[in-house]
Amino acid sequence: MSLPDAKEPLLHEISVPGRRAYRLPPMDVPIAEAVSDLLPGVALRQEAPQLPECSELQVVRHFTRLSRLNFAIDTGFYPLGSCTMKYNPKVDDEIANLPGLRDVHPYAPADCVQGALAVLWQLERALCTLAGMDAFSLQPAAGAHGELAGMFICAAYHKSRGEPHRTRVVVPDSAHGTNPASAAMAGFDVVEVPSDHRGNVDLHQLRSVCDERLAAVMLTNPNTLGLWEEQMEEVSRAVHGCGGLLYYDGANANAIVGRVRPGDMGFDICHLNLHKTFSTPHGMGGPGAGPVGVARHLTPFLPSPRVQRVDSPGEATARYVLTSTPESIGRVRAFYGNFAVLVRALAYIRTHGGDGLAEVSGHAVLAANYLLALLREDLPPAIDRQPMHEFVADGTALARHGSLRAIDLCKALLDRGFHAPTMYFPLIVKEALMIEPTETEPREVLEAFAAAVREIVVTSTGADAPGSFPTETPIRRMDEVNAARHPVLRWNTTT
Amino acid sequence: MEEYPDDRRYTEEHEWIQSENGQQGGVQAVVGITDHAQCALGDIVFVELPAIGSDLHQGEAFGTVESVKSVSDLYAPASGRVVAINAALNEHPEYVNEDPYGRGWMVRIELTAPAELDRLLDAGAYERLVSGS
DSSP states (O other): OOOOOSOOOOHHHHOOTTOOSSOOOOOOSOOSSOHHHHSOGGGSOSSOOOOOOOOHHHHHHHHHHHHHTOOOTTTSOOOBTTTOOOOOOHHHHHHHTOHHHHTOOTTSOGGGOHHHHHHHHHHHHHHHHHHTOSEEEOOOOSHHHHHHHHHHHHHHHHHHTTOTTOOEEEEETTSOTHHHHHHHHTTOEEEEEOBOTTSSBOHHHHHHTOSTTEEEEEEOSSOTTSOOOTTHHHHHHHHHHTTOEEEEEETTGGGTTTTOOHHHHTOSEEEEOHHHHTTOOOSSSOOOOOOEEEOGGGGGGSOSOEEEEEOOTTOSSOEEEEEOOTTOOOOSSSTTSSHHHHHHHHHHHHHHHHHHHHHHHHHHHHHHHHHHHHHTTTSOBSSOSOOSSOEEEEGGGGGGGSSOOHHHHHHHHHHTTOOOOEESOSTTSTTEEEEOOOTTSOHHHHHHHHHHHHHHHHHTTTOSOGGGOOSSSSSOSOOHHHHHHSOOOOOOTTO | OOOOOTTSEEOTTSEEEEEETTGGGSOEEEEEEOHHHHHHHOSEEEEEOOOTTOEEOTTSEEEEEEESSOEEEEEOSSOEEEEEEOTHHHHOTHHHHHOTTTTTOOEEEEESOGGGGGGSBOHHHHHHHHHHO
16 A cells, blocks of 8 residues: 655745745725724734745645545545444535535525525425424534534423423433533533443433433434444333433434434434535534434424525415524524535435435445444454444454454554544443444445454464554554643744 | 452442541541553543542542543542642653552542441452452
């Protein structure tokens, strides 16, 4: 495998004083106001910032070389569990790049952007159909953002019913870390309940916290072990029986899209990660979209404004308007949310259709089960049940062959051109490896990945230095401990 | 080989507590995490401890320990007021890995209910707990 040199200098290091790239033409209008008239003195800097001075070609080469060091779904298999790193069809990018959608100004009056509003309205209806919810807000910009909005909705709902004493949000010990974080950010006390021996939330323990203090229970289904919650109806009865709400974390919706609906499982609030399930390139921080949906009794509390469709008798075409409710928790994001992500999601949904989406989840589950069947001798599942779209392996089995640990296997996979799976999550599994192949990988890739794992395990037997993997990548084993203990976060111009 | 000294008590959440009688009448105790815990967590990179003077309640979280693998809550083995914290862990979180029962101690508390310690595990019971898991 040929990879570019990792020792790419910083732009500051190739900077030469006075070197320029593009030059702005001279100002041909009078300056209306000087900056010093607009900003207070303390905000004005006394000297120019130290920006790198490079030619255009140098900048192009710098970023092109860096981009060749990237690992992406467009360059290789990326089985990062819970992240759903599937192929994002290029047609969705094309559609999001249509000038009429791309060039819309966020301050344009609603009358001038009826087409863009129609896209938002259609997407909201599609998500409602897929999730079994009454309404969605498209504003949240990520899954955790949708969770936070959902928790605010939960708080507003209980307050409206005169039950502000519902201060507890319950999460299972297998939950994504964002669940307790979102609940805590919204002011709730977080209570953790354990999982049972089959990987389900422990029903007995859950019932013991279902009382007049319960605001909501947050669940992922399938959960972070990749396993279907087998007692969903009992969970729903227990939560609703004591007046609590049930929140669906949609991070794993790729396992169920087009087949099962959170609303039908009893969930009152739900977010969907559009960048995972509905194709937007993601990883390394976005942009994403995490629309939050609700059942009918919670619709008035959704973030506002939302797009409503108005059909008037005698008018050929419907009009789209922005509306708010007095009970709304308010805005959670400027303008319409991450509009281009929303466009891609609608394009993905419309190009697949309902049957196509059911095939997506079916193939995602099939791929995970096939890969587990290939790998289970070296990587047995933490809980031996049929997984959904991903599975969690117990990496302690690797130690049978010597000193190989989960992290070493992950690093060795990089040498073979594969992205590592998610490791050390969920926290309830020792040496956890969470593997999500997604529906878009051909069978040969799954087999090549399994063969690579086998080869690493076999060749590492007796090897005394699995801690030195990877050996072929531009940058070798990172000193993660030192980086975490003594982070250097700032490049100093004097060095 | 993991060690469990028998001069202290243990929790099921993998903290240890060692009481020291006699200082100004009250009973003080030192709290840390076990050898088994530091082994399972791996290289520890950050320990977040409560402020001196804050009150701990048995079984409730009082801080966090972050390793390269995960972030975990620390649970109070007993109730009491924090009278000292191991500030050296700010610069040297690796002490918890190197010497979990000594230099890796975390907080010293003035116990409000010393009898709470009787409900905790002794070294033998703790060893059976972790060897069974």
